[in-house]
Amino acid sequence: MKMNFKVNAVARVYAKSKCDNLDEKRLVPKMMLRRRLTRSAKIMIYLSDLCNFSDGPVVYGSAYGEMQATADITGAIANSQPISPTAFQNSVYNTAPSYFSLLYGNRNEILTISNGDDTSANVLQAAALQALTMNCEVLLICSEALNIPNIDEVNTCTDFLESGVALTIMPTDEMPNTVVKKKIHSGFVPSLWDMLDVADACEAQSEPVITLEL
Amino acid sequence: MLDIETLKSKLIELFHLEEVHVEDLSDDAALFQDGLGLDSVDAIELTIFLDNEYGIVFNSMAETETAFASIRKLLEYINEHGEL
Numbered sequence: 187m188k189m190n191f192k193v194n195a196v197a198r199v200y201a202k203s204k205c206d207n208l209d210e211k212r213l214v215p216k217m218m219l220r221r222r223l224t225r226s227a228k229i230m231i232y233l234s235d236l237c238n239f240s241d242g243p244v245v246y247g248s249a250y251g252e253m254q255a256t257a258d259i260t261g262a263i264a265n266s267q268p269i270s271p272t273a274f275q276n277s278v279y280n281t282a283p284s285y286f287s288l289l290y291g292n293r294n295e296i297l298t299i300s301n302g303d304d305t306s307a308n309v310l311q312a313a314a315l316q317a318l319t320m321n322c323e324v325l326l327i328c329s330e331a332l333n334i335p336n337i338d339e340v341n342t343c344t345d346f347l348e349s350g351v352a353l354t355i356m357p358t359d360e361m362p363n364t365v366v367k368k369k370i371h372s373g374f375v376p377s378l379w380d381m382l383d384v385a386d387a388c389e390a391q392s393e394p395v396i397t398l399e400l
Numbered sequence: 401m402l403d404i405e406t407l408k409s410k411l412i413e414l415f416h417l418e419e420v421h422v423e424d425l426s427d428d429a430a431l432f433q434d435g436l437g438l439d440s441v442d443a444i445e446l447t448i449f450l451d452n453e454y455g456i457v458f459n460s461m462a463e464t465e466t467a468f469a470s471i472r473k474l475l476e477y478i479n480e481h482g483e484l
Contacts, residue, residue, distance in 0.1 A: 217419060218437050220418065221415065270445060272445055
């Protein structure tokens with residue numbers, strides 16, 4: 187089934203090593219919360235702010251999840267050290283949207299998806315379904331934060347160790363005015379590509395309406 | 401002997417207390433609630449830190465409550481029981 191969706195906002199951020207302007211002091215004024223944020227959480231909060239979204243359903247995706255927290259845990263195990271509870275609680279895939287919800291008191295549904303290179307394609311599908319069933323605006327975010335020590339020894343897939351893309355969509359009866367074309371986004375983690383396709387198409391169009399297959 | 405400035409510096413680093421400096425912390429500041437504002441996850445983090453850094457393992461809740469009462473109390477506990 188194909189349905190049409192209005193894309194209300196598009197945002198992206200990326201850097202070869204570390205995104206250095208995520209505005210976290212303004213966005214997360216409480217230091218005791220800010221000190222626990224992972225890189226993915228900071229990227230998510232930054233992108234959601236650019237999309238002017240703080241309350242509503244969220245679909246979040248990441249192929250690799252919380253790499254630094256996971257590395258901290260495996261490093262501790264390898265060295266027979268106790269596992270840090272902070273690393274443990276930050277190691278799950280839904281860490282970023284959870285901090286987002288804590289920050290804004292957002293009690294709406296959150297769905298987290300991880301499916302390798304198809305992650306953002308699945309996020310688009312899930313968010314479309316969510317927007318349709320709830321008839322409201324949904325925030326979609328995919329991000330990767332791979333900048334951990336020694337990553338260069340194993341990284342062969344991306345030039346941008348930190349990257350994220352966000353959209354807000356809502357169902358519409360309007361006809362589509364934007365065609366989304368599949369592209370190769372060299373340098374970006376493939377898990378973001380499908381959402382980058384949508385972002386590229388929508389940034390070039392005023393009040394874009396796209397068709398998504400459910 | 402561990403000095404209080406060094407301990408404060410270690411606590412700032414351990415708990416990622418951004419924009420907090422050694423001189424901002426009172427010696428008698430409580431570690432939890434109204435003092436530094438640490439929480440239960442931090443309590444476990446601190447327990448692991450004390451074991452790793454100073455070989456301190458608490459034997460009772462009462463010992464923990466005494467040691468964690470303030471920065472000064474923690475310093476006294478480390479200097480009395482830690483492997484320095």
